[in-house]
Amino acid sequence: MMGMDISKNTFEAMKTLVEQGKRFDGRALTEYRAVEISYDVSKAAEGSARVRMGKTEVIAGVKLTLDKPYPDSPEKGNLLVSGDLLPLASPRYEVGPPKFDAIELPRLVDRVIRESHVIELDKLVVKAGEKVWTVIIDVYPLNDDGNLVDAAVLAAIAALKQAKMPGVTEAGFPDYKHRTKQAVPLAKELVPLSVTLFKLGNALFIDPTREEAEAAEVKCNFGLTKQGKKHMIHSAQKTGAKPFTQKELETAAILIGEKYDELYDKLKKVL
Amino acid sequence: MASFKRSDGRKVNELRPMTAKVGVVPNADGSALFAFGDTIAIAAVYGPRLLHPQHMQDPKQATLRVNYDLLSFSVYDRKKPGPSRRSQEISKMTEYALSPVLDLKEFPSTVIDVQIYILQADAGTRTAGINAASMALAHAGLPMKNLVCSVAIGKQDTTVVADLTKEEEDFHEGEGATDFPLAKIANSDQFTLVQLDGNIATELVAEVLEMANETCAEVYEVQKKALKAGATQ
Numbered sequence: 001m002m003g004m005d006i007s008k009n010t011f012e013a014m015k016t017l018v019e020q021g022k023r024f025d026g027r028a029l030t031e032y033r034a035v036e037i038s039y040d041v042s043k044a045a046e047g048s049a050r051v052r053m054g055k056t057e058v059i060a061g062v063k064l065t066l067d068k069p070y071p072d073s074p075e076k077g078n079l080l081v082s083g084d085l086l087p088l089a090s091p092r093y094e095v096g097p098p099k100f101d102a103i104e105l106p107r108l109v110d111r112v113i114r115e116s117h118v119i120e121l122d123k124l125v126v127k128a129g130e131k132v133w134t135v136i137i138d139v140y141p142l143n144d145d146g147n148l149v150d151a152a153v154l155a156a157i158a159a160l161k162q163a164k165m166p167g168v169t170e171a172g173f174p175d176y177k178h179r180t181k182q183a184v185p186l187a188k189e190l191v192p193l194s195v196t197l198f199k200l201g202n203a204l205f206i207d208p209t210r211e212e213a214e215a216a217e218v219k220c221n222f223g224l225t226k227q228g229k230k231h232m233i234h235s236a237q238k239t240g241a242k243p244f245t246q247k248e249l250e251t252a253a254i255l256i257g258e259k260y261d262e263l264y265d266k267l268k269k270v271l
Numbered sequence: 272m273a274s275f276k277r278s279d280g281r282k283v284n285e286l287r288p289m290t291a292k293v294g295v296v297p298n299a300d301g302s303a304l305f306a307f308g309d310t311i312a313i314a315a316v317y318g319p320r321l322l323h324p325q326h327m328q329d330p331k332q333a334t335l336r337v338n339y340d341l342l343s344f345s346v347y348d349r350k351k352p353g354p355s356r357r358s359q360e361i362s363k364m365t366e367y368a369l370s371p372v373l374d375l376k377e378f379p380s381t382v383i384d385v386q387i388y389i390l391q392a393d394a395g396t397r398t399a400g401i402n403a404a405s406m407a408l409a410h411a412g413l414p415m416k417n418l419v420c421s422v423a424i425g426k427q428d429t430t431v432v433a434d435l436t437k438e439e440e441d442f443h444e445g446e447g448a449t450d451f452p453l454a455k456i457a458n459s460d461q462f463t464l465v466q467l468d469g470n471i472a473t474e475l476v477a478e479v480l481e482m483a484n485e486t487c488a489e490v491y492e493v494q495k496k497a498l499k500a501g502a503t504q
Contacts, residue, residue: 071348077492101364103356115468182334218367230474236451236467239363241370243461254474 005092006214014215018203023212028207030259037270038159046179047163051155053207055145060155062163062184065176069125069132070092077124077132081110083139083152090144090210104146104239108149108194109139109156111235112223116192119160123185131172133165135184144211147206149221153194154267160184161271189227191271192234192261195256198220199242204251220241220249222256228262231257277431278438284482286422287433289493290337291378291402293410293501297435301411305403307434309393312364314403333378335364339387339400346392362387368401368421368454368464372476374414386420388408394450395423401454401464406494410501419463420493421454424479426471431478433486446470453483455489 006014015200016022021029033054041048045061067078085104087093113119137159139152162183167175196206198216208216216238224233232260233256238244244252275283294303299315306312311338320327339362340348353364365387375384385407387400401421409415425435430444435450442448449469455462462480471479 001473100359103359104363107360108355111468115470182401200330222467224473230472232446233467233471233473233476234469237364238465239367240461241367243371243463245464246460246462249462249465249480250477254475257473 003246005186006211008236011212013214014212014247017200018205019201021203023205025209029203030255031264032263035154035266037154037261037267039158039162044165044176045093046166046185047159047161049155049158049162051151051152051158052141053147053211054143056147056151057143057145058139058141058148058151058155060140060152060159062159063136063138064163064166065134065136066126066131066168066172067134069129070108074129075120075125077119078132078134079110079114079119079121080136081106081113081139081156082136082185083109085144086140086142088242089141092144093154104138104237105148105152108221108223108235109137109152110155110236111154111237112194113137113160114194116190116223116225116232117235118157118187118190118192118260119189120185126168127146135160144210146208146210150194150196150207153192157192158271160186175182184213190225191264192223193226193260195259197252197255197261199244204248213239216240218244220252222252224256226262231260275427277427277433278363278435278442283431283432284375286486286489287436289490290434291406291493291497294499298320299407299411301407301409303400303406303410303411305402305494307395307399307407307437309391310395312387312389312396312399312403313390314368314385314400314407315434316383316385316404318383319378319386319413320361324382328380330374330379333373333381333383335366335370335373335383336384337362337369337385337387337404339365339397341392341396346391347439349364357473363392363402364406364464364466365397365401369408369419371461371463372405372416372456373408374416374421377414383408386434391471392437394440395452397421397464398423398452398454400489401437402494403441403451408466409436409498411479416456418491419454420457420490420494421452422463422483422486422490423450424486426469426475430471431482433482444487451479453480453487455483455487457487
């Protein structure tokens with residue numbers, strides 16, 4: 001999709017297969033690989049987590065700094081999501097200015113976290129208009145075997161849930177070595193997750209391997225939460241030149257709710 | 272639903288007054304202006320022309336290269352000139368929105384440059400930009416399967432509405448505001464742009480898509496009329 005690294009034969013064989021509802025690794029089209037979350041990637045971070053989805057591995061770390069608020073939100077803390085596709089994680093990545101997929105990854109993670117309002121930014125004010133906490137989330141893939149955005153959102157949420165506020169020195173600076181026991185203020189009932197649908201031929205599927213992601217002609221990422229009985233979409237982005245039909249988007253709206261529930265049920269014990 | 276009052280008094284499915292014109296940049300191979308109310312976009316097309324440097328050429332097809340940006344004084348807080356991550360993302364999404372209607376294989380090794388600038392921004396800049404660019408491509412005489420029409424559908428609390436203003440995007444009551452920009456190939460079921468920011472129940476997606484069909488048909492008529500008027504000049 002972003003730059004074909006697979007042969008035409010592999011592409012054709014995969015297209016024939018997914019259109020029959022099958023995949024190279026034997027999974028169903030809407031079946032996840034094994035998902036695993038672990039914590040404490042770095043004790044220097046206020047919170048950090050590692051997510052594995054099959055062979056894909058993404059880490060996320062949360063740091064807090066004291067800054068001035070933005071002029072349009074003097075009574076709110078700030079949120080900043082960044083990250084990079086490190087050349088360590090794939091032969092496809094290179095050092096240098098970020099290509100589009102490196103720009104897109106943190107932006108998609110940012111949007112679902114920001115728009116779901118899971119971080120209670122109004123509780124991160126030290127002095128209104130002057131000093132507020134900035135929550136900085138960095139996401140880095142360690143091994144890219146597809147479905148990076150879904151894994152990155154999961155890692156970011158896990159790291160946020162675990163993060164503890166730094167102390168503050170007498171001079172008013174953050175004290176990272178003496179962290180408090182106070183959690184970063186989160187709307188506890190909200191668990192934003194990402195579900196990305198990939199399309200190849202007339203088939204829709206989730207959680208692709210790198211090879212499947214390369215073969216896919218277009219994808220659409222959705223960031224959502226469950227609120228009561230409803231699934232709320234907070235962010236979406238179609239990436240790729242092939243259109244989605246109206247019917248496919250209507251199907252997607254139902255499918256992402258089902259996949260959200262499945263992923264959440266799998267992970268609620270460790271999140 | 273009928274009880275919801277929009278801040279500017281429009282009906283839920285009512286677009287702002289649209290303005291469309293082609294030939295606004297005489298130097299370009301094709302150009303157009305498209306406005307939704309106070310949001311004004313101009314687009315210019317240059318090419319197909321040989322792509323330099325040579326190693327960037329695709330011998331199989333033309334490269335569609337879109338550059339979208341806000342002019343510095345198009346927004347109240349001056350925008351620093353030059354590309355941002357936001358503008359790079361919108362440029363890419365606009366390429367994806369437009370390329371399905373173009374016959375890129377007709378012009379191997381070339382580039383089709385589409386420059387989109389926003390003169391005045393009051394929300395819906397990417398959708399106005401796509402509408403202008405689609406017209407500019409047609410005005411340039413490029414072979415196209417159809418026009419692309421784009422509208423931002425959105426939501427105010429629980430009511431689905433079309434073509435939000437900036438004031439509506441900043442609505443905070445109830446479920447707040449949702450911005451759901453869409454583009455589609457005219458008179459088809461093919462959606463070429465899907466983006467969303469906000470808070471909307473999955474069960475409302477079908478209603479949003481229906482409103483996009485209905486309002487994109489209006490955009491299409493305005494685009495067609497302007498192209499016909501341009502052709503007779």
